[in-house]
Every structure is written in structure tokens, then in C-alpha cells.
Amino acid sequence: MSTFDNTTVGYRGETASNDTRNAGLGISQSEADRHLDLACCCFSIADMEYHLRIEYMLEIADFTKVTYLPLAPEYVLGLANLRGEVMPVIDLACMKDIKRQPRNPAAYRLIVADAGGERIAFLAEGMPKLSSTASGEEIDVISFVKNHKVRIG
């Protein structure tokens, strides 16, 4: 199973710099400030906090039925079908070998992210927050898909 550590590409392990984010975007400071109002989506799973940059975010969905995907790594919880779009659901707690406390499905949310035209959902406990302040570990979705994609055989 792949681990999730600070040296892994696709996992920054640090709070993203707003300056870095705005660099080269061609927006004025005031516009950038407005963007910073919703700079990222912060969520937690198994008491660990993560955040995604807002530009990768597509939606926050209620936890829906997840179809089990036999023979996939454990961190792939299964496949979710959100209005005809099928996407893998990732359990970051499992990637870190942290055991989640069993909860009512209604307590979970799916953070749906766009990874270069491909959708991927992250399992979150409780309601994620859209915030101007990044907290927890950053998930760089593009790199995440590149580095943690399933390889069997």
C-alpha cells in the first residue's frame, strides 16, 4: 500500500502560500483578496486535517452509496456514482494507516475534485469548510492522481 508522507509528490505537507497561488494568475491584488475568501476546502478524516485548493474543487456531496471495488488497494473505498459520473472514493485515513471510528454514513461527505478532467472524491468526516485560510496538509490533486494511481500487475 502506498503511504502518504511529506516527501511524496502530491502531498505538500505544508500550508500553501497565497503568494504562490496567485503568482502568474494575472489577477489584481483586490481580485486576489476576493479569491482568498475561498482559497481552499478544509476537511478532516480520522482527526487529521487536509485541504484542497479551491480550483480543484468541484463539489461537496453527501455520502452516497459506494460500490465496492474488489482487488483495489484499501485506500480506494470504492466507486461513487454522482449523477452518472463515476469516480473513485479515496480514504486518506487508510493511506496513513489510521483507523477511522465507525460513524453513521450521514456523518461523511465526499469532496469531489477535478484532476485534469478526471474526477476523484475524498472521504471527509463532518462538513468541510470553504476557507481563506488553509489548514492541515495540502492535497495537490493532479500529483496525487499521478503518484497514487492504482497499479496492479
Place this chain on the structure above:
Amino acid sequence: MSNIRKQLLGFFLQEASEHLATLEDGLLRIEKDPNDRSMLEELFRSAHTIKGSAALVKLNTTSALAHRLEDTLEAIRESHISPSRELIDAMIFAMDQIKDQVHRASNGEDESDDALETVERSLKLAEEGDFAQRNAATEAIAETHSIEPTVTDADNFDRIPVMEPVETVNESDDTSHAVSTFSVQEPAPVETQRSAVRPSTVPLRPDTAHHLTSGGVIKISSDKLDGMMNVLGEITITKNHLMDQLTVVERLRSEIDFAGQRLLREVNNFSERYSYSVPESVKYKDPLLSEFMELEFDRYDEVNLFAKKLQEITNDVNEALRSLGNFFTRFTGDVGTLDGMIADMKERISEARMIQAGNLFQRFTRTVRDLSRQAGKPVRLLVAGGDTPLDRVVYDGLFEPILHIIRNAVAHGLESEDERKRIGKPPVGTIRMSARREGNTAVIDIRDDGKGIQFNRIRKRAIDQGLLDPNEEVRPKDLLKFIFMHGFSTADATDHTSGRGIGLDVVKDRLAALNGTLSILTKKERGTIFRMRLPLSLVIINVVHFRVGKQSFVIPSNLVVEIAELAETDLRHDSTVQIRDVAMPSVDLSSVFRMQGDSAQYSRFAIVTRVSGTKVALRVDEILSQEDTIIKPFGSFLRELHYYSGTSISGSGMLRLVINPSWIVEGGEKRDDEVLTGAMDESRKPSVLVVDDSLSVRKFASTLLEAHDYEVRAASNGLQALDILDEYGADLILTDLEMPVMHGYELLGELRRRGLLDTIPVVVLTSRGSEQHRIKAFDLGATDYLIKPFEEESLITTVQRHIKDHQTA
């Protein structure tokens, strides 16, 4: 005009339309920017393509015109002349003449030869810079014949006045406007004016593009077709859901009908009893009626009236039920019609996405030539079934697998010329590519007449690489698994064609990605056949829906050989099962997927599929349905989870995984110890082709052979036999000599010409017993000669012997 020529002409018109548009646009651009080298190249290519394509459809004048234009463009490209405005004019004139010829062709008219001379003179003068002469010449020519409208509906042509601007220029682009716009009102300097003069009455077709695309062919992006197919796929899913719901509604209807009939019966009984009966209490209530007897005057009380009302209401209900029944009958019929129309639409859009296999095969002509030279082995390429349609995605995806197979055939399969001569084979090796349609699948065979797969070399190399214990006895077909391994090659050295050990693993993976399968049939010194089976459409696919544990899966129907319910004795987790007395390896999907199967009983159903040529039974808990659906492939995150080829959503929105049997059986962790790759389909019955014009002989021989477990196909003459052979092949041919259309000797000759006598034994079965006939048959390559009437035992023994000899040869 033959159909083929008509079809070719249609393609040419479509192609010419595009290239003429390129020429028109490009010449005007060159006029603006004579240094635009890339545009010059493009113009040259367009003229060159028109030249070649026109020649192909025998439009020789058009071809010659394009050739002449090409010469001028080449001279400009090589900087021998500069693209002066006069030259551009002359080239535009030449292009117009080509257009005219193409227009004539599209109307079914003959070409006009005059145009060639006109264009030649016009271009020559412009190239030499003698503009005065050129203008005089073109004007003179225009007056006499060629520039006058030559098409029959000349009246429809507009004419442009002398010095009319011929280019629309972006008004904001002042520079270009200044350079390329001419004006009647503002005479240009003398030289420019002379050079800018175009023939006085150049015909301009009002709707040229329309004429050039009026051959019934338009070109649309394949993405648009894919989009249409995807929408149709969604419609199919909704239709499936509707049909599921219809079943529920039908059940409700039956229940309502049943309840309604009961109600009617009861009410009728009640009404019959009480509608007209006069209770005692009523009889004497009305003193006015006291003098009437019961039958002399009707009397009603509340019960009578209620019974009557009930009867009326029930009649209404009955009528409503009848209408409801009629409605459901029509509705069911309409849904059935919709189902048929969707299937028809699917077929039509699929056809529009189809590309003929011949186009794919054509791409290998050069490859085979190059490989032949590199390997120093003379090779010829034969193709058959080129008109078999292939899905565009299959077409795109097959190039690489076929390339690997052909490389392997040249590198490992075919012998050197000397070796072939030494063993009595024709010096030139043959690779045959054939395609055919079988139901919803396309079957593509790549066959070589080389030495067959060298199992001893595979074994040796496997031992050398530590993949096989030297003491281990392995059946030849089990050795084949090694050639599908990445990095495995039997070549002693790496060269241009092979030896890198990447190839067949790619072939297998690519085919699996296309939901296809690969079988290998090989005979020592006779050659090898790589047989690929692929679905005809990859967008909407027919699937078998099944359950393992609590989860639903689907498998494409084209991968399913059969579905069987297992016998009680097989309801164990054994690695083999017996299906109709044939033992085959089995894989329990609940074990593979590490899922809890039905606890009360073992997996009861077997989906028989074919993996690398071997039948394998996939054990599942329940078969749920068969339906058309869309398969959505995984994105890059899951793409390498090869156990599945994607997902499918049911009409009710349920997500099902699409299994990839090839990987489930052979892939992943099980690859090392449970490989089931096979060489030949050993469970397949040997097939015999009986060729005889006598129905009774065909029937008798067929019955006899089938009784001895042969698969028999029959033909009434040699020509029919060749068709069957192309379609199905045969392990032995049993043929009469005297037959209509194509007799037995002709058949033998054709089989020899095709090189099939090396691989298929031919037994002559004839009433002609003379030595002369016998010698001729053997001279033509017959394997044996039987005389009618024949003994059953003799026939069977002969057939058995020759099939066995050929298989073990």
C-alpha cells in the same frame, strides 16, 4: 460505371473538394505573402494529391491539370520562378479548370481535353514572364472555347468583370488590403495593371462547394458520431429502465385485471339476484299497485336500485379495464417498437463509425515490405475480407497489436528463402490477413505459413531465464504463456524486427482493453494463426449481468462462449468443472474477488469464456439478465486496475463493474502459479468440409462424420466451398470431382494457389475410379482418393488419419 468506381469517385469528389479549397485559399495567401513556405508546401501537397487521386479514378485530364499546377508550384518552391501576380492568376485559372473538370465528373460528364492546352499555355507564359502574350493567348483561348462555360447549365454561371477583386480581405488589415485588392475605378500602374488582368470572362460557379460535396458524402468529425452514440447509449439505458418498469406495470395490470374480473363476477351474481327481485316488504307497500301481480308491474326497493347501480358501475369498470388492457397492449407494442428503433439507430450510427478492415490491412503493405527487406526474407502479404466493418476505436487500437504480430511472423515464423526451398516450401513466405464478421464480433486472423511456434526454443529460453524448472514437464500449450510475458523473446539477438521481448504482452493487453480476445493456433512447419475476436461496437455493448455475493458485475457478451448451470457434483471450489462432458478450468469469482459468496450453496453458474484460446469457466452466484449498455472506462487513476474494463450503470442507476476475464484468469498475483494460457482450443471439434453436388452424399457424409464428433460444413460446389473456407476454415476437405460451377480439380488448383494444401488435407471422394483421374487429383495436391460408394469405416478412418497427421506434422 461499376459500384466500386462510383464509390471511388465519391471519395475523390469529397477529397478534391477539400484540396481545391486549400488551393484556392492558399494561392490567395501566397499572393499576399510569397515567402510563406509552409503554405507553398501545402499547395504542393494538395495539387499532388489531386493528381494521384484523379488518376486513380481515371480522370486523366484532371490529373494532368493538377500535374501541371504541381510543376509550377514545384518551380516556385525550388525558387526557379517567383510567384508573380500573373503567375498566381494563371494558377488560379488552372485551379478553376480543375474545379470545372471535377464538377463535370460529379455530373457524370466526360472531361474536356481543351482545358489542358489552355492551362499549359497560360502557365507557361506566366512562368516566362511574357504577360502580354499570355493575356493575349488566354483571351484568345477564352473566346474560342475553353474558358467559356463548358458545363451544360452554363446559364447558371455568374461572370465576374475584368479587374474585379477576387479576394475578400479583412478590412482591418490595411496592409494586406492594399496589396491584394484591385479596383476597376483606380487603375493600377501599368505593369501591375497588365499583370492583374484576368481572362475577361472567367466563369464563376455560384455554389461551387455545394457542387463538390453533392456526391452524397459529407465529412463529419468522429467526435460528433461518438457524441451521438453516447446519447444513444443513455437512451438505451433509459429504455432498459422503462422496459424493467413495464414488467412491473404488466404485473400490476394482471393483478388489476384479476381483481376486476372477480369484482365483475360478484357484482353480476349480486345483480342477478337482486335487480329484479321484489322483497316481501315491498310487495304490499304501495296500495296503488296491490291489484297487480308480481310479474305484471315492476317494483323496486333500495336493494334493487343499488344492485342496478352496481351493475352499471361495474359495466363502466369493465369498459375501463378493457380500455386499460388495450392501452397497455399498444404501450407495450410502442415500447417494443422503440426498442427496435433504438437498436436500428445503434446499428446505423455504429455503421457510420465503421471503417473497413481493408483500410487497416492496407497500412501494413509498406510495413511488410520493409520488414521483408530488413529480415532478408521474401514475404508476400495477402488480404481477405477487407470489406468487414470495424469500429473506429477497434480500428485505431488494432494497428499496434497487428504490427507486433507481423513483426513476430517475419522474425520468428517465416523461414529464410533457402530454408524454405530446402524443405519444399514456396520460396516466398506468405502472411495472410483476413477479417470476417461472426455475429456481434469481428474476427481477424493473421496467418503465416512459416515454421510454427518453436516450443523447444520457448522452453529453453524459459529455463535460461529461470522461469521454468528444467525437470518440469510442460505441455506445449502451457509454454505459450511465456511468450505473453513482458521481456520474453526467443530471438538470439535484438534487431529491427524483434528480440526486445516486448510484443505479445502488448498484443494481449491491447486486445483486453478493446474487450477482445486472442487465440493462437500453430502447427509445426505449417505456420501460425493469431486470431483476434473483437466486439463490433465499443460504445454500446451487449453484456451479461451477474451476481457474485451481494455485488453485481457485467461481462461483455462477445466474451461469453456459453452459460451453464453446474451439476451438483461440480458445486465445489474445484479448479475444474465438467460442462457437457468437457472438463475445463474454472475460477470462482467470489474467491478471486475475496467476497463472501452465497453461503448456502456454492457458485451455481458458470460463465464460459475464452482466455488466450482456452475455455475457462467463471463461477458466479446468479445470472441476472442480458442487456445493451454503455461501458465507461476508468480514468487514469484506476486504468491500470486491469481486472475491470470500466463500469456500467443500469437503468435503475446501479453501478456494475465490467470484468476483464483475461486478467482475472491470468493476471496479477495469480500470474505465476495459475496461468491458463493455451495454444490451441483442444476442446474444439475437428471440422470437415464436405463438397459434393449430391444432397444425399452431403447428408450421408455429414451424418456419419457428426456421429464421430466432427463439426461438418457442406458445400454443393467448389466456389461455395471456398466461401465457407474463408469464413470458417476446415481441418479437412472431402470433395467430389464432378460438380457444377467449380469442379473438384478447379477447387484443388485454387486451394494450391492459395497455399492451403499445406495446412488442409483434401480427400477426393468420387465415382471416377480410373487411374487417369486419380493421378490428376494427386498431381493437383489431393491427400487421398476414395471411390464411391464408400465404406463408412474406410471414410472415417481416412478422415481421422489425415487430420491427425496434419496436426502432429
